[in-house]
Amino acid sequence: MKKSITLTLAAAAMAVAAVSCNLNPKVGQDGSTASATSGVTIMACDETFQRIMEQEIEVFEYQYPNASILSYYIPEQACVDSLLHNRAKIAVTSRPLTDNEMTYMRSRNPRSKMIAVDAIALITNTANPLNEISVSDLGKILSGEITEWKWVEPGNNSGKIDIIFDFSGSSTVRYMTDSILDGRPFGSNVYAQNSNAKVVQTVAENKGAIGIIGVSWISSDLKNMSMTTEQLADASQKNDTTNLSFNSDIKVLAVAGKDQLPGEGKKPYQAYIYDGSYPLYRPIYMTVTGYKNATQNGFFSFVTGFAGQKLLQMTGVLPAAMHPRIVSVD
Structure with missing residues (x-):
């Protein structure tokens, strides 16, 4: 290839x-x-x-x-x-x-x-029982106001929250600073891995971690594809649709926007990016x-x-x- x-x-x-x-x-x-x-x-x-x-x-x-x-x-x-x-x-x-x-x-x-x-996905360890997070709670986590999972979800025993980014000066960090924190500083529990693949790996290995990453890095379409370049080129010419799923090594959280009630959060599927119901996109x-x-x-x-x-x-x-x-x- x-x-x-x-x-x-x-x-x-x-x-x-x-x-x-x-x-x-x-x-x-x-x-x-x-x-x-x-x-x-x-x-x-x-x-x-x-x-x-x-x-x-x-x-x-x-x-x-x-x-x-x-x-x-x-x-x-x-x-x-x-x-x-x-x-x-x-x-x-x-x-x-x-x-x-x-x-x-x-x-x-x-x-x-x-x-x-692009959608910015929020990923956690598969052992973390949380399935949905609000934009409001995300902001509190990023600022350091919330530092343990039990304060997000009562009874959640995943412990201390570690926030995992790709690079310290990345556009993902800038998005969170501008769109979620409104320019406020991050808390002290934020770590850059200098690799998007490392973000996924770190979250998969640490129960308390939350990763913030572009959706393309967690698409199982690419993770599991064994296409040759010729097959990839052929696929690019076909006017078809396929189902999208995510990397099973981690959990992808649903995110509820400011105008959504608990339980109304969406995962970063393309249809929800398209209609704006998934709130973290750029x-x-x-x-x-x-x-x-x-x-x-x-x-x-x-x-x-x-x-x-x-x-x-x-x-x-x-x-x-x-x-x-x-x-x-x-």
């Missing part, structure tokens, strides 16, 4: 120069050496969305063997900075670029589009720069087209251009 390449920024730039010479692609109007389906380009992606974009790159490169997307997965603001300073041609972020940022890149023909909507944006027929614009067209959107659907996020999947509700 062809794997995408994760590189440091300096190494990526050197690789582009080397591979471009070997491919001998066309020269664009701005002097860039690439075409929509051949050549090399660099993508800076929010590390939260790594699992999503690796699948997109894998199929794009399979369909267009002369094209290479060199990817590196870093904090969101670093993605934006890389795009602004022309160190990357593609940025994948959870926020749109500002008008000032787009104006700054005007001479490089920026294009930006929302490609999907957009995913792709922004590219460069001339129309550059490799990055070819990849942009792929991701926003039918095949790319179907691949996004398979990861558990809600594609921007497709209807929600049939869901498996438990």
